[in-house]
Amino acid sequence: QVxxxxxxxEEKKPGASVKLSCKGSGYTFTTYxxxxxRQAPGQGxxxxxxxxxxxxxxxxxxxxxxxxxxxxxxxxxTVYMEMSGLRSEDTAVYYCARxxxxxxxxxxxxxxxxxTVSS
Amino acid sequence: DIVMTQSPxxxxxxxxxxxxxxxxxxxxxxxxxxxxxYLAWFQQKPGQPPKLLFYWSSTRVSGVPDxxxxxxxxxxxxxxxxxxxxxxxxxYYCQQYYSLPITFGQGTRLEIK
Numbered sequence: 001q002v003x004x005x006x007x008x009x010e011e012k013k014p015g016a017s018v019k020l021s022c023k024g025s026g027y028t029f030t031t032y033x034x035x036x037x038r039q040a041p042g043q044g045x046x047x048x049x050x051x052x053x054x055x056x057x058x059x060x061x062x063x064x065x066x067x068x069x070x071x072x073x074x075x076x077x078t079v080y081m082e083m084s085g086l087r088s089e090d091t092a093v094y095y096c097a098r099x100x101x102x103x104x105x106x107x108x109x110x111x112x113x114x115x116t117v118s119s
Numbered sequence: 120d121i122v123m124t125q126s127p128x129x130x131x132x133x134x135x136x137x138x139x140x141x142x143x144x145x146x147x148x149x150x151x152x153x154x155x156x157y158l159a160w161f162q163q164k165p166g167q168p169p170k171l172l173f174y175w176s177s178t179r180v181s182g183v184p185d186x187x188x189x190x191x192x193x194x195x196x197x198x199x200x201x202x203x204x205x206x207x208x209x210x211y212y213c214q215q216y217y218s219l220p221i222t223f224g225q226g227t228r229l230e231i232k
Contacts, residue, residue, distance in 0.1 A: 102219065103217065103221075
């Protein structure tokens with residue numbers, strides 16, 4: 001079954017870091033880029049960045065430059081997204097979504113990971 | 120950045136009636152050498168990730184009902200549901216992938232009247 005499976009919900013304090021995972025299965029991992037998109041409660045979709053399967057090409061949205069790090073592990077077909085300096089405004093569902101080459105349509109999404117930032 | 124603007128923000132339509140959602144980009148998303156619009160439409164139901172409906176502005180994803188149709192090119196696009204069904208209640212988003220950063224419209228909430 002072709003799918004992206006994301007790690008479980010996280011609860012963090014302000015100022016902490018969080019590292020989320022997104023594991024691809026049922027397809028050739030090295031053929032697709034992975035994007036991260038977040039959605040605050042009741043809000044729209046916000047693109048955070050994209051990473052190539054090898055990790056050699058990464059583009060972050062300007063808003064997240066310096067606070068987000070995306071990495072890949074080709075041996076396990078897993079992509080990671082780490083965010084530091086968490087604030088309450090980072091409370092959101094974080095999705096990973098694949099495409100073929102960055103400027104492409106997202107044909108498969110993970111189920112989402114809820115990150116709650118609260119003191 | 121390309122700004123995507125949808126209208127209306129919300130829409131209530133009676134079952135069996137037509138629903139129309141508009142999407143406008145701040146610059147053309149038509150790649151003229153390929154004659155392709157780098158635009159996609161998504162449907163998102165509560166508690167679920169977005170689901171791809173159309174890509175290259177008008178290529179229908181397998182399994183998407185025929186009552187969904189799209190039109191437009193360049194900067195102006197429309198998603199139409201010809202005869203609204205209860206299962207179509209969702210938030211609909213347009214997305215441009217012409218250039219990074221990828222951007223989405225703010226979403227249109229579609230409800231049953």
